[in-house]
Amino acid sequence: MRKGLILRGLLVALLVALVLRPELFTPLFAPFAPNGGPVIYQRTSLLSLSLSHLGLVAVASGLATVVAVSLAILVTRPAGAAFRPLSRTITNIGQTFPPVAVLALTVPVFGFGSGPTLVALFLYGLLPVFENAMTGFGTLPPRTMEAARGMGLTRWQQLWQVELPLAAPVILTGIRLSVVISLGTATIGSTVAAATLGEVIIAGLLTDNTAYVLQGGLIVGIFAVLLYDALVLVERALARRMGRVQQAA
Amino acid sequence: MLPFGVIRENRIVLGEDVALWAMAPPWAVSVTLAAVVAGLAMGLVRSRQWLRFAGSLVGVGGIVLTLTIGARALLADAGELARVSPAIGFWLLLLALLLLMADALSAMRPGPGARFAILVGLLGAFGALLGSGALMDLSVMQEYAGRAASFWTAAQRHVALAIGSLAAAALVGFPLGILCHRRAKARGAVLPVLSLLQTIPSLAMFGLMIPILSWVGASVPGARAIGIAGIGFAPAFLALFLYSLLPVVSNTVAGLGTLPPATLEAATGMGMTTRQRLMRVELPLALPVILAAIRIVLVQNIGLAVIAGLIGGGGFGTFVFQGLNQTATDLILLGALPTVLMAIVAGVLMDICVDLTRRAPKGAAP
Numbered sequence: 001m002r003k004g005l006i007l008r009g010l011l012v013a014l015l016v017a018l019v020l021r022p023e024l025f026t027p028l029f030a031p032f033a034p035n036g037g038p039v040i041y042q043r044t045s046l047l048s049l050s051l052s053h054l055g056l057v058a059v060a061s062g063l064a065t066v067v068a069v070s071l072a073i074l075v076t077r078p079a080g081a082a083f084r085p086l087s088r089t090i091t092n093i094g095q096t097f098p099p100v101a102v103l104a105l106t107v108p109v110f111g112f113g114s115g116p117t118l119v120a121l122f123l124y125g126l127l128p129v130f131e132n133a134m135t136g137f138g139t140l141p142p143r144t145m146e147a148a149r150g151m152g153l154t155r156w157q158q159l160w161q162v163e164l165p166l167a168a169p170v171i172l173t174g175i176r177l178s179v180v181i182s183l184g185t186a187t188i189g190s191t192v193a194a195a196t197l198g199e200v201i202i203a204g205l206l207t208d209n210t211a212y213v214l215q216g217g218l219i220v221g222i223f224a225v226l227l228y229d230a231l232v233l234v235e236r237a238l239a240r241r242m243g244r245v246q247q248a249a
Numbered sequence: 250m251l252p253f254g255v256i257r258e259n260r261i262v263l264g265e266d267v268a269l270w271a272m273a274p275p276w277a278v279s280v281t282l283a284a285v286v287a288g289l290a291m292g293l294v295r296s297r298q299w300l301r302f303a304g305s306l307v308g309v310g311g312i313v314l315t316l317t318i319g320a321r322a323l324l325a326d327a328g329e330l331a332r333v334s335p336a337i338g339f340w341l342l343l344l345a346l347l348l349l350m351a352d353a354l355s356a357m358r359p360g361p362g363a364r365f366a367i368l369v370g371l372l373g374a375f376g377a378l379l380g381s382g383a384l385m386d387l388s389v390m391q392e393y394a395g396r397a398a399s400f401w402t403a404a405q406r407h408v409a410l411a412i413g414s415l416a417a418a419a420l421v422g423f424p425l426g427i428l429c430h431r432r433a434k435a436r437g438a439v440l441p442v443l444s445l446l447q448t449i450p451s452l453a454m455f456g457l458m459i460p461i462l463s464w465v466g467a468s469v470p471g472a473r474a475i476g477i478a479g480i481g482f483a484p485a486f487l488a489l490f491l492y493s494l495l496p497v498v499s500n501t502v503a504g505l506g507t508l509p510p511a512t513l514e515a516a517t518g519m520g521m522t523t524r525q526r527l528m529r530v531e532l533p534l535a536l537p538v539i540l541a542a543i544r545i546v547l548v549q550n551i552g553l554a555v556i557a558g559l560i561g562g563g564g565f566g567t568f569v570f571q572g573l574n575q576t577a578t579d580l581i582l583l584g585a586l587p588t589v590l591m592a593i594v595a596g597v598l599m600d601i602c603v604d605l606t607r608r609a610p611k612g613a614a615p
Contacts, residue, residue, distance in 0.1 A: 032460065082295070089351045096596045098552025101585040104569045108578045109337070184450035188556065192573060201452045205559060210460040217453025224448040 008229065015222045019046045022215065033211035041200045041212050050219065053196040056114055056189065057182045060121030065175055068126050072133035073159065091130040094123040099185050103192050117189030117196070124185060125178035132174025136167030169239040176231040183224045187216070251338035254316065256323050259330040260388065260577055266336060272319035284311025285342065292349040298357040305350035312342050313378070320386035332388035334579065361601045368597055389586070392579040399567075404587065406482070406563035411550040411591075414486050415543065418493035423539075425494075426501025427527065436502065443495040451553055454491065455560050458484030485562030489553060493546045500542030504535030536606045544599035551592045555584070 017024055022040045033039040071087050074080040102120040110116050140163060148162045187198030197216050204212025252266030270278050288308025292301045320333040335343075359367065384390050393400055429436040449457070462484045508531060516530045558566020568584030571577075 085355050086348070086352045089348065089355055092596075093348075093351070093593075096548055096589075096592050098555060098588055098592055100552060100555040100566070100569065101588045101592075104573065104581045104585040105589075107573065107581065180448070184448070187450040187452040190452075191559065191570065198450070198452050201450070201456055202559075205452075205456050205459075208459075210456070213453055213456035213459075217449055217457065220450045220453065221448045224450075225445075228448075 008226070011222055011226060015219065015226065018215070018219050018222070019050050022046055025215075029211040029214060032214055033209055034207075037207070037209055037211075039211050041203060041215055043203070044195070044199065046197075046200070046219065049195060049197050049199060050223070052114075052194075053183075053186055053198075053220070054223070056117055056186050056194065056196060057121065057179060060118050060186075061125050061175065061179045061182055063118075064122050064125035064178060065129050065171075067122075068129035068174075069133050069171060072130055072137060076134070076137040087130070091127040095127040097123060099124050100188055100191075103188065107192050112193040114189065114194040116192050117186060117194040120189070121182045121185060125182055128177040128181070129171065129174040132177075133167065133171045136170035137163060139170075140166055166242055169235050169242060172231065172235045172238060176228060176235070179231065180224050180228050183220060183227065187220060251341065252336040253338040254319060254323070254333055255336045256327060256331060256333050257388075258328060260332055260392075260579055264332075264334075267319075267323065267333075269315065269338065273315045273322055274318070277315050277318045281311040281315040284308055284314070285346075288346060289349070292353070298353045301353035302350060302357065305346045305353065308346040308349075309343065312339060312346075313383075317383045317386070320384075324386055332391060332579065333386060334388040334582075361604045364597070364601055368594070368601075372594070388579040389582045392577075392583045400583070403563060403565050403567055403584075406557075407551070407554050407565050407588070407591070410482070410485055410489060410554040410557055410562065410564055411547065411595075414489035415493050415546055415550055417486075417490050418497050418546070419543065422494055422497030423501055426498045427505070429498060429502050430505040440495075440499060440502075443498060446491050447495050451488070451492065451556060452559075454488040455485060455556050455562075458488045459560060462487065481561050482557075482563065484560060485554070485557035485564075489550050489557075492553065493550060496542045496546050497539075500539055501535070504538030505531055507538070508534050533606075537603055540599065540603045540606055544596065544603060547599060548592050548596050551588060551595055555588055558584070 026039050029039050068091065071091075075084040075087050099120040102123055103116045106116040106119045110119070144162065144166065145158070148158045153161065186194070186196045187201055190196050190198030190202050197220050200216030200219075201213050204210060204214075204216065253269040253272050254267040255264035256267055257264035269281070272278065273281075285308045288304040288306075288311065291304025291307070294300050294304075316335055316339060323333050324331055354364075354367065378384060379390075385394065425439060429439050446454075466483075512530065512534070513526065516526045521529065554562075554564050555566035555569055557564045558568070558570045565584040565588045568580050569588075570584075572580030572582075572584060
């Protein structure tokens with residue numbers, strides 16, 4: 001546990017340094033830059049790129065979560081059961097559509113910028129959350145549900161106080177998958193001028209500057225590892241609490 | 250009402266929206282409207298799935314009719330360079346009808362054979378429509394006509410990238426997965442490395458392969474002769490290969506790990522050697538899980554192969570990124586639409602394979 005804590009601290013420190021003081025890493029990246037070329041990306045501040053990158057992912061994943069969970073709630077009620085196959089089909093198609101194709105196809109509608117990226121990330125993020133929410137709602141312990149009904153909870157109370165909290169850890173696993181995929185995929189958004197860390201990588205591709213590619217890739221990669229790790233911790237904490245709730249019931 | 254089509258003076262300028270009723274002569278528009286309304290109405294019949302399926306076909310036929318007749322009529326009165334393309338109204342109607350089709354089909358639960366027949370039938374109808382030349386007046390098809398040869402080269406390259414890298418990943422991944430299943434130590438060493446590879450954003454992965462491969466091409470004798478160089482096919486192939494490795498390995502491990510111990514004991518009790526047990530019992534039983542992973546990787550690879558266009562690796566991405574640079578929507582569509590079609594067809598085909606393997610062991614069991 002202690003080892004993990006030190007490792008996490010080091011990663012966070014590395015990330016902060018990479019974003020705020022990239023010039024410290026000049027000697028590290030210099031061998032990868034073309035002779036005499038710039039080593040550190042300076043056209044836009046890495047901080048603002050990181051923030052807008054994370055912002056895009058947060059908005060897209062947030063929307064995908066709200067829509068996917070609401071959809072899952074709707075189709076697991078008796079009244080909405082008829083729509084279950086249709087919503088499966090829709091989220092499946094969202095995942096089958098290649099994100100780059102979604103970007104390209106939505107540019108004529110939303111123009112260059114962050115609009116197409118949001119749509120692509122949203123569609124791509126729906127399926128993992130939806131599938132996990134369906135699993136979460138589908139595997140609730142029947143005895144707990146009976147107890148909730150027996151206590152005289154209304155449908156609404158059952159949903160808010162029993163079903164959602166119990167399904168939360170499984171749903172969170174879906175959100176984690178969706179967020180980590182989105183973090184990497186958002187870089188592609190910079191091909192249509194969204195402000196993400198992909199800008200650094202693309203600048204590197206266009207000018208044959210591997211230092212830029214490494215710099216952008218490293219920052220996104222560390223963000224992904226740290227977010228993945230943090231969400232796993234939250235999941236574990238939630239699962240532990242739910243375990244206690246189950247015991248009490 | 251949303252515009253049904255767009256007419257533009259040439260391929261770059263902003264277009265003028267055309268509503269459905271202005272698109273084609275009144276008889277064609279009324280046939281289309283009748284078809285769409287009838288199709289959607291048939292779609293509402295919840296109990297008869299084949300009727301809903303037929304309804305979606307009628308509707309699609311209707312909107313394609315106005316599109317083809319309308320494109321010809323609009324172009325007849327316009328300049329030499331004018332172009333007509335479908336607009337948001339057409340796409341939304343098409344999307345709604347295709348969703349209806351998919352929903353009806355999934356509710357019909359056709360067996361693998363029937364699904365394959367439907368897929369071939371739909372693709373055949375689409376191919377015949379393209380081949381008949383009825384769509385040649387649309388801007389995307391004009392874009393295609395201008396570069397038919399490079400389109401098919403790109404298609405071949407795209408398939409080679411997506412499927413070739415997956416085949417390579419399977420060749421390496423299966424043995425690696427079996428090794429990881431047997432040796433906990435190997436699992437602890439291999440899986441974290443592969444997961445780490447997965448956190449590298451795809452764009453950076455493609456970028457990082459360039460210097461690595463140009464170094465290999467420059468320093469390993471003979472590497473250049475077989476086409477290994479910093480840009481082009483090789484780095485794109487390698488990037489896709491590395492991405493495919495984790496799902497293949499981890500699902501092989503997962504598939505082998507969930508087999509019922511009683512079955513394995515029975516196999517050993519029958520006197521099978523480890524090798525026989527692996528080939529005749531474990532792999533066949535784990536096949537559905539492994540194929541499910543291959544489905545995900547294949548669809549993902551078809552999408553990611555578009556990025557190869559950014560580093561000169563060819564494929565449909567070439568058109569997409571050229572189109573984005575020139576803000577030529579038709580060129581973007583020429584790259585993006587076939588990619589989407591390819592991804593969907595690959596997904597359906599792989600689902601059929603998964604079903605086939607799932608069914609077989611069940612039938613064989615007593």
